[in-house]
Amino acid sequence: MEKNMLHENSRENMSGNSLVLPIVLWGRHAPTHCISSLLVMDDLATIITGCHDGQICLWDMTADLEFYQFTIGTQREGRLLCNGHYPEILVVDATSLEVLYSLVSKISPDWISSMSIIRSHRTQEPVFEEESKPIYCQGCQTISFCTFTQLSLLVVCSKYWRVFDAGDYSLLCSVPSENDQAWTGGDFIAADKVIIWTEDGCSYIYKLPATCLPASEHFRTDVGKTAESSVPPLVYSIADRADKQIEEDSEGADTVCVWPERYPDHENAPELLFLHRPLEAPLLICPPVTRFFYGRREPFHKLLVQGDSGGRLSLWSIPDTSPLQPLSSTAELQVSSTVSLQEAFDKLTPLPAGIIDQLSVIPGSEEPIKVTASVYIPSQGRLVCGREDGSIVLVPATQTAIVQLLQGEHMLRRGWPPHRTLRGHRNKVTCLLYPHQVSPRYDQRSLVSGGVDFSVIVWDIFTGEMKHIFCVHGGEITQLLVPPENCSTRVQHCVCSVASDHSVGLLSLRERKCIMLASRHLFPIQVIKWRPCDDYLVILHGSMETHGKGFSGLGLCSPSCFSGF
Amino acid sequence: MSAASQAERAVLEEEFKWLLKEEVHAVLKQLKDILKEASRRFSMPAAGVESQLKQENFILGSSTMDQVKGVLTLQGEALTQADINLKIAKSNQVMHFAFRDDKQWKMQQIQDARNHVNQALQLLNSRDETYHFKTGAEVNKLMDAVMMQLTRARNRLTTPASMTLPELASSGLIKMFAPPMPGDLMVNFYINLSKLCLTVYQLHVLQPSTTKNFKPAGSSVLHNPGAMFEVNNTKFEVSHVHKVECVVPWLNDTLVFFTISLQLCQQLKDKISVFSSYWNYGPF
Numbered sequence: 001m002e003k004n005m006l007h008e009n010s011r012e013n014m015s016g017n018s019l020v021l022p023i024v025l026w027g028r029h030a031p032t033h034c035i036s037s038l039l040v041m042d043d044l045a046t047i048i049t050g051c052h053d054g055q056i057c058l059w060d061m062t063a064d065l066e067f068y069q070f071t072i073g074t075q076r077e078g079r080l081l082c083n084g085h086y087p088e089i090l091v092v093d094a095t096s097l098e099v100l101y102s103l104v105s106k107i108s109p110d111w112i113s114s115m116s117i118i119r120s121h122r123t124q125e126p127v128f129e130e131e132s133k134p135i136y137c138q139g140c141q142t143i144s145f146c147t148f149t150q151l152s153l154l155v156v157c158s159k160y161w162r163v164f165d166a167g168d169y170s171l172l173c174s175v176p177s178e179n180d181q182a183w184t185g186g187d188f189i190a191a192d193k194v195i196i197w198t199e200d201g202c203s204y205i206y207k208l209p210a211t212c213l214p215a216s217e218h219f220r221t222d223v224g225k226t227a228e229s230s231v232p233p234l235v236y237s238i239a240d241r242a243d244k245q246i247e248e249d250s251e252g253a254d255t256v257c258v259w260p261e262r263y264p265d266h267e268n269a270p271e272l273l274f275l276h277r278p279l280e281a282p283l284l285i286c287p288p289v290t291r292f293f294y295g296r297r298e299p300f301h302k303l304l305v306q307g308d309s310g311g312r313l314s315l316w317s318i319p320d321t322s323p324l325q326p327l328s329s330t331a332e333l334q335v336s337s338t339v340s341l342q343e344a345f346d347k348l349t350p351l352p353a354g355i356i357d358q359l360s361v362i363p364g365s366e367e368p369i370k371v372t373a374s375v376y377i378p379s380q381g382r383l384v385c386g387r388e389d390g391s392i393v394l395v396p397a398t399q400t401a402i403v404q405l406l407q408g409e410h411m412l413r414r415g416w417p418p419h420r421t422l423r424g425h426r427n428k429v430t431c432l433l434y435p436h437q438v439s440p441r442y443d444q445r446s447l448v449s450g451g452v453d454f455s456v457i458v459w460d461i462f463t464g465e466m467k468h469i470f471c472v473h474g475g476e477i478t479q480l481l482v483p484p485e486n487c488s489t490r491v492q493h494c495v496c497s498v499a500s501d502h503s504v505g506l507l508s509l510r511e512r513k514c515i516m517l518a519s520r521h522l523f524p525i526q527v528i529k530w531r532p533c534d535d536y537l538v539i540l541h542g543s544m545e546t547h548g549k550g551f552s553g554l555g556l557c558s559p560s561c562f563s564g565f
Numbered sequence: 566m567s568a569a570s571q572a573e574r575a576v577l578e579e580e581f582k583w584l585l586k587e588e589v590h591a592v593l594k595q596l597k598d599i600l601k602e603a604s605r606r607f608s609m610p611a612a613g614v615e616s617q618l619k620q621e622n623f624i625l626g627s628s629t630m631d632q633v634k635g636v637l638t639l640q641g642e643a644l645t646q647a648d649i650n651l652k653i654a655k656s657n658q659v660m661h662f663a664f665r666d667d668k669q670w671k672m673q674q675i676q677d678a679r680n681h682v683n684q685a686l687q688l689l690n691s692r693d694e695t696y697h698f699k700t701g702a703e704v705n706k707l708m709d710a711v712m713m714q715l716t717r718a719r720n721r722l723t724t725p726a727s728m729t730l731p732e733l734a735s736s737g738l739i740k741m742f743a744p745p746m747p748g749d750l751m752v753n754f755y756i757n758l759s760k761l762c763l764t765v766y767q768l769h770v771l772q773p774s775t776t777k778n779f780k781p782a783g784s785s786v787l788h789n790p791g792a793m794f795e796v797n798n799t800k801f802e803v804s805h806v807h808k809v810e811c812v813v814p815w816l817n818d819t820l821v822f823f824t825i826s827l828q829l830c831q832q833l834k835d836k837i838s839v840f841s842s843y844w845n846y847g848p849f
Binding site: 085086087109110111139180182199286500522523524 | 671673676677680681687691693695706717827828831838
């Protein structure tokens with residue numbers, strides 16, 4: 001599979017001169033892609049994944065497997081059904097994004113946790129129903145309507161999955177989860193088979209008992225009988241365990257789970273990587289997203305797709321026939337194909353380059369020194385890059401980009417492009433600020449940097465000299481800000497620094513001293529607002545959501561209250 | 566790397582392992598206990614059981630003015646009764662309204678806050694003592710998710726919905742009363758922090774011949790006298806606004822629980838970041 005980053009597609013949409021095409025130099029490490037949603041398209045044989053970081057990735061499928069979109073919604077009129085932290089389902093026009101109406105339960109309306117669309121043969125219009133029946137399913141994750149029989153409903157909750165008669169919602173069978181695994185979803189894959197997947201990414205295909213099958217003479221014979229029936233036979237399992245386990249369920253059927261060889265490079269397998277880098281190892285920290293897709297047109301492929309927080313996409317082709325093994329043991333379904341974003345990056349030649357890779361070579365290492373902060377100064381045509389070793393590199397922006405994007409004789413020149421390296425920070429540079437760019441009131445020679453060494457350094461950008469070091473914070477510098485125009489004169493020559501010990505400082509570039517330090521906040525600083533007329537600085541902290549009005553604490557500081565440090 | 570810093574690194578690794586193995590679970594247990602207390606305040610009934618939710622009466626009034634007095638009965642997340650006495654300005658006539666027998670008004674803010682607490686507890690319960698945290702990032706992710714739910718729960722109580730006056734008019738609340746409320750009165754209930762608030766708006770119709778410049782008011786939690794709006798081709802202006810409130814002690818408790826829980830989460834994140842900042846110090 002290949003990968004296309006979304007921004008490349010914007011070339012087709014070019015209209016007018018005002019469009020700015022972003023060009024990204026990713027470097028050899030793929031960005032994190034903690035997959036949170038999946039969609040299989042039917043036209044281009046493409047899978048789209050969305051992630052928690054806000055990016056969308058398009059994956060091209062190989063030619064031998066064609067997939068079709070499982071359409072959701074009233075296709076012709078184009079409706080979007082939305083549910084969330086509110087007690088109704090909003091029906092939105094897909095073109096205008098206008099909320100057309102909402103569906104609310106008449107009895108104890110509350111947040112909707114899952115919904116499923118049942119298509120009627122008789123009418124395309126929505127049918128409004130006043131009656132409801134409580135089915136007492138706690139922790140409901142998904143609801144699926146059986147499109148094969150049109151007569152049953154699968155409800156997957158974290159502790160069990162249940163099949164209901166879709167006509168009167170009587171319970172047909174109930175299967176608990178095993179070994180503390182939580183179910184997170186499932187679907188019908190045939191009239192008599194369901195696939196249920198867990199939070200860990202394992203999936204199990206069960207054959208439904210006769211009491212659940214409308215075609216069987218035993219249909220509904222268990223209705224009204226006490227709760228949980230025996231576990232239906234397991235047809236296939238798709239496991240993700242690091243070790244071989246043999247488990248026996250109550251029926252005595254053996255389930256063999258084997259770790260599929262998904263990670264060709266075993267040292268980088270998440271389980272082992274954490275031993276080397278416990279804090280950064282890309283372990284599966286978010287539960288993977290699993291979806292079942294059934295092509296509605298030839299060749300009717302049944303596909304299980306899973307995306308995980310390591311940026312990996314895996315596909316299993318679900319066979320229509322049962323395995324040839326005797327029913328007393330369960331077969332393991334092998335993955336049809338799998339790829340991760342990093343693997344796609346690794347396959348490229350040449351490797352994707354970072355902006356100043358050629359200046360960041362570490363002798364004896366394949367990896368260049370990482371760029372950890374940057375600021376672009378268009379007025380000087382310069383790019384300033386702070387690196388993980390504490391150095392700051394000043395390069396001419398365009399020439400540097402040309403080196404990575406175009407071939408030419410400049411590639412042969414050593415030390416190209418001409419650059420200057422500033423050394424002063426011990427270890428990673430976290431912030432860079434060129435105050436003159438934000439407001440011309442600042443000296444255009446000043447460049448300010450902050451690092452994990454708790455210090456803020458002021459440089460002369462033309463001579464490369466270190467002008468001053470501020471060591472007032474007790475934590476890594478997280479932000480460098482410029483106060484607004486109409487502050488008092490003293491504050492106008494300051495920059496504001498925020499550190500990871502939740503402290504805020506006002507550092508005067510002119511006086512070369514810290515004129516205010518506000519510390520001892522319990523929560524990380526989120527936003528700093530200014531009240532220049534009263535010479536006040538308002539610090540908002542505590543809330544994860546800065547767009548809301550909620551904040552746990554408020555700090556009002558006046559620079560005039562503090563004498564110099 | 567020098568021998569001293571290698572020894573230091575080894576000690577830090579041991580400390581970090583202790584943090585992940587022992588300390589994280591201790592904090593999670595504390596959080597679970599606090600949030601269980603918080604959820605008990607919301608008196609969540611078990612699914613499908615008509616359990617007896619505690620009914621509490623609150624007397625809403627003002628010490629300075631007595632135009633509006635209300636006795637509201639709160640049962641869980643619903644107002645089951647609202648007994649309002651209103652002294653109309655300019656006359657000494659006292660009007661009395663109460664919910665019709667079959668009617669309840671759901672306080673969406675309370676339901677949302679309860680659901681967020683539920684979700685936070687579910688997140689915490691998904692990782693019990695036997696779960697082995699392998700990375701600091703995993704713990705941070707869990708703490709971020711829990712903190713988001715708690716912040717949202719708190720925001721639901723501290724930030725009542727802003728509504729426009731036409732939205733208030735069509736909210737259906739006015740139709741819940743017996744005797745029916747006249748067309749020149751509107752009421753609204755909401756939670757603000759730990760207080761249950763009742764606002765009463767007295768309106769007068771703006772005649773078409775009026776010289777006043779009609780400017781419809783926007784959304785607000787509390788509208789002021791002079792605010793104008795139009796509904797069903799009739800223009801109205803707010804002539805008087807009365808607001809009375811009463812502290813709901815258990816809401817106050819839950820707000821305190823939210824703050825304590827958020828602090829616990831943040832402190833755990835800070836402890837983890839001590840190690841990550843050390844790890845940021847590469848061999849340079």
